[in-house]
Amino acid sequence: MSLKLLILGLLMEREMHPYEIRQLVKERRLLDFIKVRDGSLYYAVDQLKKDGCIDVVGVVKESNRPDRTIYRITEQGRKLFQELLMQQFAQNKVIEHPLYSALPFARYGDQARLAELIERKLERAEEQTARMRTVYDEHVGTVPKSVLHLMAGCYMHAKTEARWLRRLLRDAKEGRLGVKGESWDLDADDE
Amino acid sequence: MSLKLLILGLLMEREMHPYEIRQLVKERRLLDFIKVRDGSLYYAVDQLKKDGCIDVVGVVKESNRPDRTIYRITEQGRKLFQELLMQQFAQNKVIEHPLYSALPFARYGDQARLAELIERKLERAEEQTARMRTVYDEHVGTVPKSVLHLMAGCYMHAKTEARWLRRLLRDAKEGRLGVKGESWDLDADDE
DNA sequence: TGCCATATACTCAAATTTGAGTACAATCAG
DNA sequence: CTGATTGTACTCAAATTTGAGTATATGGCA
Numbered sequence: 001m002s003l004k005l006l007i008l009g010l011l012m013e014r015e016m017h018p019y020e021i022r023q024l025v026k027e028r029r030l031l032d033f034i035k036v037r038d039g040s041l042y043y044a045v046d047q048l049k050k051d052g053c054i055d056v057v058g059v060v061k062e063s064n065r066p067d068r069t070i071y072r073i074t075e076q077g078r079k080l081f082q083e084l085l086m087q088q089f090a091q092n093k094v095i096e097h098p099l100y101s102a103l104p105f106a107r108y109g110d111q112a113r114l115a116e117l118i119e120r121k122l123e124r125a126e127e128q129t130a131r132m133r134t135v136y137d138e139h140v141g142t143v144p145k146s147v148l149h150l151m152a153g154c155y156m157h158a159k160t161e162a163r164w165l166r167r168l169l170r171d172a173k174e175g176r177l178g179v180k181g182e183s184w185d186l187d188a189d190d191e
Numbered sequence: 192m193s194l195k196l197l198i199l200g201l202l203m204e205r206e207m208h209p210y211e212i213r214q215l216v217k218e219r220r221l222l223d224f225i226k227v228r229d230g231s232l233y234y235a236v237d238q239l240k241k242d243g244c245i246d247v248v249g250v251v252k253e254s255n256r257p258d259r260t261i262y263r264i265t266e267q268g269r270k271l272f273q274e275l276l277m278q279q280f281a282q283n284k285v286i287e288h289p290l291y292s293a294l295p296f297a298r299y300g301d302q303a304r305l306a307e308l309i310e311r312k313l314e315r316a317e318e319q320t321a322r323m324r325t326v327y328d329e330h331v332g333t334v335p336k337s338v339l340h341l342m343a344g345c346y347m348h349a350k351t352e353a354r355w356l357r358r359l360l361r362d363a364k365e366g367r368l369g370v371k372g373e374s375w376d377l378d379a380d381d382e
Numbered sequence: 383t384g385c386c387a388t389a390t391a392c393t394c395a396a397a398t399t400t401g402a403g404t405a406c407a408a409t410c411a412g
Numbered sequence: 413c414t415g416a417t418t419g420t421a422c423t424c425a426a427a428t429t430t431g432a433g434t435a436t437a438t439g440g441c442a
Contacts, residue, residue: 089308
């Protein structure tokens, strides 16, 4: 599981408590690319502990803040880390877009309303494209190239989505979603 | 949940039993875009029944085949369908690539091995691009345009992934993943 | 005829994710 | 100085997904 990889990866750098992991993920802009819910985080940490991949180093009681349990990665954990890293690179599952399950039934919905929703999605995708571009530009030269690739990938995918939605919107606006249609040029860059 | 949308959408056409839904999804090539595990399918059907969105029409006992429970969509179900459809178009979550959680830690792994894995991923992405292109071409003129858009989206995303991986592979092969690197042209179409 | 693979039609426990809630502290505007 | 918001650090039940298993039947091949 990718969250375990994330936790172990950060613990390779130094000992941490779960909340600190959360903070670090945010700080490094990884939150823009990887979702981390509190529940999953603490669950994953518990699993890792149970499997002997991380150890409790100690509990810090700072005056009147809640206790913070600090963890360290073990030898076992380093092994799992390597496995998960390779696994993540080895697995080959096709990414699924939420619209994929909706599009086949688009003709049953109110066309005008759908066009509106698609328009909003397009706006978001364009914002996302711009944001990812900025994040990328801001990190050039300061982070390892693999991280740059991560940001680049996010930008490219966002841009592709925008391009996709732009055409979808055109057809939606003209109420063509339900009719059998001819081909268009999938590779054209018609922005 | 998108699986419920799928089930209700197919039941809009006619009454069916769960296994038939599975078959239909396969037949229409939707399986290429949407994953449907048996467990989830039967679970979702149970939920829909419990919520009164579908009714049991009857159980067919064909000689010595297992019984097939046939379901029909209810008025309630049609309402939920509309809701889910709109929800699916309205939701705006960024797609997450499995590599996103691995790339930040790529420098801790064996570089040669990673390059190999990336190469394999690239091959798969190229195959997927070609397959999706074929699926698209095969369906032009015979399916509603929204379905064509679905296939087009899948093709475009696969193509983008291949373009992304191609550059990643170049850096991985030269062991540059761990070093701080300069910018490259994200929009170039260097195939 | 015997054997194996595949198709049919599910079931189920275990793992994981989700989403909301808890409890206290600090900070800041009015 | 008071009330509202935000930050810290988790907890937990319920929903969902996963992956494997079950049981029967059919078709093909040797």
